[in-house]
Amino acid sequence: MGDEEDLEVLGEQLYDLIYPKHTEIAGKLTGMLLELPAPVLTQIQQDETMLTEALEKALSALQLPQDTSNTRMSMEEDEASASSDSLGEQLFELVDTYNTGHTQKITGMLLEQHKETVQHLLSEPTLLEEQLNLALKTLHELGVDETDVSDSSDADDTEKLGEKLFLLVQEMDAAHANDITGMLLEMDTVALRQMLSNHTMLEGAVKKAQAALDSLWIQEEKEATNPNDV
Incomplete structure (x- = not known):
């Protein structure tokens, strides 16, 4: 039930994004995009370029010639x-x-x-x-x-995870996204993948990283103000 509600919400949000661009076929395009996995749909909502590319693919799939029944059958086979x-x-x-x-x-x-x-x-x-x-x-x-x-090699895998993490962290703390992402990438890949699929877990990790950065900056300020105390 929860998944169905999530999909319905995603559908409504996607429709709102698609309607201004393709008013007459917004419903059909939304239905086509909803065939994609939920994580991909979430990214599409946040990335205008990804949305445009997805819509172009959907539109090209719709713009098929409608000739004889044989042609239609062939198209259906190609589509399958x-x-x-x-x-x-x-x-x-x-x-x-x-x-x-x-x-x-x-x-x-x-x-x-x-x-x-x-x-x-x-x-x-x-x-x-x-x-x-x-x-x-x-x-x-x-x-x-x-x-x-x-x-992927370990390095490639970490790089991919880092790119995805950065985009999510940037939404929470754009000013320190680089520092926080770098700290999170010290964790193992299993934990990183879990954070990508669990927003609550990611938020908790980001807050811990922010707290660690705050304490680090406070320490640096103290050292700069009172160099003799170091």
Whole structure:
């Protein structure tokens, strides 16, 4: 129930953003974008460039020729294929954030399920994590230990997490976003990923970082004012 309400709120907010630009088909475009995972929708709302790109893709999908029934059938097949490709890309990106070392293999395993099940995985992080752990366990039992070449290195993974964290921290404390993000990046990647999906946890970490920075600045001021006390 909570997820449905969240999706409804996201839909209303998206519609308000889309309506001024595409009044006549705002409802249809909103429905198309709501097929994307909730985390992506949240980013789209905050990033004008991402919203524009998403709308362009949706518009290009709508601008299909309407000729004979055979052409229509062909378009439907292409659309189904494109939809499957899109699901695969979205699922790959989400699985890759866990940095398991088996992104391609696990994505392939999950895509063997029904399309509806895969769509459910994209909107349910908890369910995705359960399925991912099962797939990972299966791979370990089979003795598959090689890391996918496509998986990010630790440095790349941290950089990606850092970029996402910075955007979120910037909304809370723009003036000190760089310092706070740098402090948070000292944590392990598992904790960082949890913070990206848990706003309350992120807020708590930001407040701790702000307090640490405040005490640091106070100490620096004391040292500057009374150098002999150091």
